[in-house]
Amino acid sequence: MPMVTLRxxxxxxxxxxxxxxxxDRIPMIGADxxxxxxxxxxxxxxxxxxxxxxxEGVARAMRGFLEIETGxxxxxxxxxxxxxxxxESIKPIRPHLACAVVRGLHLDDxxxxxxxxxxxxxxxxxxxxxxxxxxxxHDLSKIKPxxxxxxxxxxxxxxxLDFDCPFTMHKILExxxxxxxxxxxxxxxxxxxxIVDAGENVLSFPPIINSALTMVxxxxxxxFIEVTGMDTSVAxxxxxxxxxxxxxxxIIESVKIVSNGSAKKMPHLSPTTRSLQVxxxxxxxxxxxxxxxxxxxxxxxxxxxxxxxxxIKVDVPAYRADILHNWDLIxxxxxxxxxxxxxxAFPETSTIGKTHYIEDKFELLTDVMVGLxxxxxxxxxxxxxxxxxxxxxxxxxxxxxxxxxxxxxxxMIRSSILPSLMEILSFNKHHDLPQKxxxxxxxxxxxxxxxxxxxxxxxxxxxxxEIKSIAExxxxxxxxxxxxxxxxxxxxxxxxxxxxxxxxxxxGAFGEIHPDVILSFGxxxxxxxxxxxxx
Numbered sequence: 391m392p393m394v395t396l397r398x399x400x401x402x403x404x405x406x407x408x409x410x411x412x413x414d415r416i417p418m419i420g421a422d423x424x425x426x427x428x429x430x431x432x433x434x435x436x437x438x439x440x441x442x443x444x445x446e447g448v449a450r451a452m453r454g455f456l457e458i459e460t461g462x463x464x465x466x467x468x469x470x471x472x473x474x475x476x477x478e479s480i481k482p483i484r485p486h487l488a489c490a491v492v493r494g495l496h497l498d499d500x501x502x503x504x505x506x507x508x509x510x511x512x513x514x515x516x517x518x519x520x521x522x523x524x525x526x527x528h529d530l531s532k533i534k535p536x537x538x539x540x541x542x543x544x545x546x547x548x549x550x551l552d553f554d555c556p557f558t559m560h561k562i563l564e565x566x567x568x569x570x571x572x573x574x575x576x577x578x579x580x581x582x583x584x585i586v587d588a589g590e591n592v593l594s595f596p597p598i599i600n601s602a603l604t605m606v607x608x609x610x611x612x613x614f615i616e617v618t619g620m621d622t623s624v625a626x627x628x629x630x631x632x633x634x635x636x637x638x639x640x641i642i643e644s645v646k647i648v649s650n651g652s653a654k655k656m657p658h659l660s661p662t663t664r665s666l667q668v669x670x671x672x673x674x675x676x677x678x679x680x681x682x683x684x685x686x687x688x689x690x691x692x693x694x695x696x697x698x699x700x701x702i703k704v705d706v707p708a709y710r711a712d713i714l715h716n717w718d719l720i721x722x723x724x725x726x727x728x729x730x731x732x733x734x735a736f737p738e739t740s741t742i743g744k745t746h747y748i749e750d751k752f753e754l755l756t757d758v759m760v761g762l763x764x765x766x767x768x769x770x771x772x773x774x775x776x777x778x779x780x781x782x783x784x785x786x787x788x789x790x791x792x793x794x795x796x797x798x799x800x801x802m803i804r805s806s807i808l809p810s811l812m813e814i815l816s817f818n819k820h821h822d823l824p825q826k827x828x829x830x831x832x833x834x835x836x837x838x839x840x841x842x843x844x845x846x847x848x849x850x851x852x853x854x855x856e857i858k859s860i861a862e863x864x865x866x867x868x869x870x871x872x873x874x875x876x877x878x879x880x881x882x883x884x885x886x887x888x889x890x891x892x893x894x895x896x897x898g899a900f901g902e903i904h905p906d907v908i909l910s911f912g913x914x915x916x917x918x919x920x921x922x923x924x925x
Contacts, residue, residue: 392434392437392511392514392515393424393432393433393434394432394433394435394442394443394444394448394511395430395431395432395433395507396430396431396432396433396445396448397429397445397500398429398430399429399500400445400500400501401445401448401449401452404445404449405449405453405456405458406453406458406459407452412452413426413431415452416433416448416452418455418725418728418730419442419452419455420435420436420439420725421433421442422434422435433448437515439712440512440516440626440627440711441630441633441710443507443511443512443515443630444504444505444511444630445504446504446508446634446637446638447508447630447709449637450463450637451691451692454690454691454692455691455726457690460689460690460692461692461693461694462661462689462692462693462694462705462707463692463707465632465633465636465642466641466642467643467644467657467659468642468644469644469655470491470644471535472489472491472530472535472536472537472614472643472645473535473536473537473645473647473648474487474489474535474536474537474538474539474616474645474646474648475536475537475539475648475649476648476649477538477539477540478650479540479541479581480539480540480583482541483541483579483581483582483583484583484596484597484618484619486618486621486622486623487539487616487617487618487624487647488616488617488624488625488627488628488647488657489616489617489645490614490615490628490631490632490642490644490645490656490657491613491614491615491642491645492612492613492615492632492635492636492640492641492643493530493612493613493640493641493643494611494639494640494641495610495612495613495638495640496611496638496639497606497607497608497610497611498608499608502606502608505527505634505635508630508631509525509527509631512627512630512631516623516626516627516711517619517627518795518797520572520575521575521597521620522619522620522621522623523597523617523619523620523624524596524597524617524618524619525615525616525628525631526593526594526596526600526604526615526616526618527606527613527615527631528593528594528600528606528615529604529606529607529610529614530612530613530614531610531612532603532604533587533593533603533604533614534587534588534589534591535587535614536587536588537585537587537588537593537616538585539584539618540584540586541581541582541583542559542581542582542584544558544580544581544582545558545559546559546584546592547559548592548601548603549601549602549603550566550569550595550599550601550602551599551601551602551605552566552602553566553602554602559582562599563576563598566599569598572597572598575597575598582595583595583597585618591603593614594616596616596618597619613635613640615628615631615632623711625658626709628656628657629658629659629708629711632657632659633659633708633709642659644656644657657708658708660708661694661707661708662705663703663704664703664704664706664713664716664719665701665703665716666684666701666703666716666719666720667701668680668700668701668702669700670716670720671720674720675720675724676732677727679723679727681697681699681702683727684702684723685697687722687723687725688702688704688723688726690726691722691723691726693705693706693707693719693722704719706719748841752830752841754868755843755864755868756830758863758864758868759830759845759864762860762863762864763826764826764827764845764847765825765826765827765828766827766829767811767814767827767828768829768831769807769810769813769814769829769831770804771803771804771832771833772792772800772801772803772804773799773801773802773803773804773810774798774800774801774802775789775801775802777809777810777812777813778802778804778805778806778809780910781809781812781907781911782808782809782907783881783904783906783907783910784879784880784881785880787805789802789803789805790802790803790834790837791803803833803834804833805835806833806842806844806921807829807831807842807844807921808844808846808881808919810829811827811828811829811845811846811919812903812907812911812913812917814827815827815846815913816911816913819912819913823849823850824847824848824849825847825848826847827845827846827847828843828844828846829843829845830843835923840925841923841924841925842898842921842922842924843921843924844920844921844922845860845919846903846917846919847860847917848916849916850915850916851916852915852916852918853886853902853916853918854901854902854918856918857900857901857918857919857920858874858888860900860920861890861900861920864920864922865890868924870892872891872892873891874888874889874890874891875888875889875896876888876889877889877899877901879899879901880904882899882900882901882902882903882904882919883901883902883904883905886901886902887899887900887901888901890920890922897922897924898920898921898923899920900918900919900920901918901919901920902916902917902918903917903918
C-alpha cells in the first residue's frame with residue numbers, strides 16, 4: 391500500500407486542527423499509521439482511496455471527519471487558451487490523454503515534495519506502475535502552447551529530467567534510471583510517445599520521463615498537467631491531482647484537447663449523483679439511522695447529500711474513483727458514524743467447529759514433507775504469465791485473469807505452484823545449499839479450485855533418483871497406489887521426467903528441471919521437483 395508522509399506543520403495548517411487530535415483520529419478514516427516522528431508521521435492508505443495519497447487529500451477528508459468543514463467541495467474550472475492536439479500516430483501506442491492547467495500556486499519544498507509523492511503513488515495505485523497511466527507535471531512559464539501529443543522516431547534528442555545533456559529516446563531507455571526501470575512498457579514499439587510545445591520543445595516522453603526544461607521549482611506559479619495512458623483512468627488521475635493542488639489555493643483551468651477534428655475540454659469536476667435508500671443502509675450496517683443522520687455522516691465524508699423522504703440523493707465528488715456501488719457509499723456512512731461506536735454482540739446461534747477435511751489432508755502432507763527434510767513456504771496465489779508460462783517453458787493456457795491488477799507481477803490466478811517455488815529459490819540463491827522447500831495450497835484448474843502439493847530441491851548433486859524417491863515416499867504415506875509413465879512436460883529435462891498416474895489419470899509430474907528454466911530464474915545449480923494434484 392502507498393506510504394504517505396504527513397508533516398504536522400503542513401497538516402495542521404491545511405486541516406485547522408492540532409497534531410494530537412489528528413494522530414488520534416486519522417486511523418478512523420481507514421489509515422494505518424506506520425511511524426510517528428517528532429516532525430511527521432508515515433501513514434498507509436488502501437489502494438481503493440487514491441484521493442488520500444497526498445497531504446492535501448488527507449487534509450480535505452480530515453476536515454470533514456472532524457466536522458470542521460463538511461459536505462461536497464465544489465471546484466471551479468475556468469477557461470484557458472491552452473490546447474493540445476492528439477495526432478493519429480500516437481493512438482495505436484498510448485491513445486488516452488487528459489490535461490489541465492493550475493495557476494496561482496505558491497510552491498516550496500514542503501509542497502513540491504508531496505506533489506511528486508502523489509504523482510508516484512498514483513503511478514502505482516491507478517497507473518499499474520505507469521503502464522496504464524502516467525502523469526507529467528510541468529512549469530507552464532517555460533513552454534508555449536499549443537501542444538502536440540504524437541509518436542516520433544526514437545532518435546529524437548532532448549535533455550531528460552535529472553540530466554544536463556541531451557540523449558536520444560533510445561539512449562534514455564538504456565541509461566536513465568527511469569528509462570531502465572520502465573523500458574519494458576515500450577518493448578517492440580518502433581515509435582515512442584512525445585509531447586512538444588509550439589516551438590517543438592519537448593515537455594514529456596510518457597510514460598518514462600519529463601524534460602529538464604519543464605522542471606517544477608519553488609519559483610513555479612503555473613502548472614501544465616498531462617496524463618497519458620491506455621484507458622479513461624487518465625481522467626481520474628487528473629482529477630485527483632488538480633483537486634489536491636486546488637486545496638493549496640491553485641486556480642484550475644481547462645485545456646482543449648483536439649482529436650479527429652473534434653475538441654473537448656478537461657478536467658470535468660462535476661459530481662455524479664447516486665440514490666441511497668435509508669432501509670438499504672440500516673439493513674447492511676445493522677443500525678437504525680434516520681435519513682438526517684445518514685446525510686450527516688455522508689457529509690462528514692465530503693459527499694453532498696439531499697434528503698427526499700426515505701431516499702438520499704448523494705453527490706459523489708469527481709476525485710472519488712472508488713465509488714462503484716451503493717455499498718461503497720454505505721461503507722463511508724459507517725466510517726462517518728464511527729466504527730468505534732458499533733456495539734459488539736455475540737451470535738444468536740452457537741456451533742461446534744471441526745477441522746475441514748481439506749485441512750486434514752494438508753496437515754498430513756505437511757507432516758510427510760517436513761519428515762522428508764523439506765521446509766514449508768507459502769506463496770501468493772496471484773502470479774503473472776511470464777513467470778507461470780514463459781519462464782517454465784510451458785505453452786500459455788487458458789487461465790483466470792485479474793480484471794484490475796494492482797501490479798504487473800500479479801495479473802492471474804495460478805494453476806500451478808511450482809513456478810512460485812522456483813521464484814522462492816531465486817530470491818534465496820545467495821543462501822547456503824541445499825535448499826529444500828515445499829508448499830501445499832490452492833490453485834485454479836479449468837475454473838475450479840484444486841489442491842496441489844509441490845516441492846523443489848536445489849543443490850549440486852540433485853538428480854532424478856532423489857526426486858523419484860521423494861514422490862514415491864509421499865504416495866506411500868498417503869496410501870495411494872500409483873504407476874509412473876514417461877512425461878512430456880517441457881519444464882522438466884527430457885528423459886529425466888515422469889508422470890504420476892492413479893487409476894489411469896495423471897495427477898502430476900516429477901523430474902529434473904530443464905536448464906533453460908533454471909537459468910530463467912537466475913539459478914545456477916541443478917533443481918529437482920514434483921507437483922501433484924491432490925484434489
